[in-house]
Amino acid sequence: MTTHTHTLAEPRVRSALTRMFEAATRDDEAAARVRSVRPHDRGALTSQELADANREIYMPISADGGKLLYNLVRATRPVNVVEFGTSYGISTLHLAAAVRDNGSGHVITTEMNTAKAAAARDTFTATGLDDAITLLEGNALQTLAALRQPVDFLFLDGWKDLCLPVLRLLEPHLAPGTLVVADDVDLPALAPYLDHVRDTDNGYHSVTFPVEDGLEISCRL
Known part of the structure; x- marks a missing residue:
């Protein structure tokens, strides 16, 4: 019988994901606390202030969305995976x-x-996965500007109004066939990004995957 490697099922990884998904069920409570003490309008805060105000909120991808990400990376076998929004x-x-x-x-x-x-x-x-991950701390438009290697898979799940600027920043690093995935297609702030990737004149072929708040999967043409 062949043994197949599946790191998501490894006890340390499974335990960490279970713990964090459980903590994320309290995001609405944490968000309510933020709204009670900080301006409600997104435009009233800088990105750094917004990130700091929401430090208790997990804002996770859905469980099924995570499984889809895993499958896409397994299938496409990218060398460099870049994620906006840890x-x-x-x-x-x-x-x-x-x-x-x-x-x-x-x-x-x-x-x-x-x-x-x-x-x-x-x-x-x-979880023992630290050697497979480099975390860049700071404003992604600054930290990713120093990137020199090709981006073989891109996942965008930070502030939705920054997804298009981050994509534009990294477009020179995207080869034809590269997958770009964005989470939360239902959020109005993602609209400019969606307009961009859904227009083939901009060099993408895009499809919406209906899981939780929706994932937009776009292939660089």
Whole structure:
């Protein structure tokens, strides 16, 4: 009988994901606390202030969305996976597990909030996936500007109004056939991004995958 490697089922990884998904069920309560003490209008805060105000909120990809990410990375076997928006690392673990099971590749992920970045690093170490992940702390438009290698798979799940600027920043690194995935297609702030990738004149062929708040899967033409 052949034994198949499946890092998502490894006890340390499974335990971490279970813990974080459970914590994320309290996101609405945490968000209510934020709204009670900070301006409600997104435009009233800088991206850094917004990240710091929401430091208790997990904002995770859905469980099925994570499984889809894992499958996409397993199937496409990217060398360099880039993620915009680590938060506490739920989606990052799915990406890194796929890279580990492929036997090659690396995940570069970004997080603006210092507390979330520290917690994510602790989780990556506890799951044994830290050697497959590089976490860039700070504004992604600055940290990713220094990127020199090709981007073979891109996942966008940070602030939705920054997804298009991050994509434009990284477009020179995207080869034809590269997959770009964005989470939360139902959020109005993602509309400019969706307009961009759904227009083939901009060099993408895009499809919406109906899971939770929706994933937009776009292939670079």
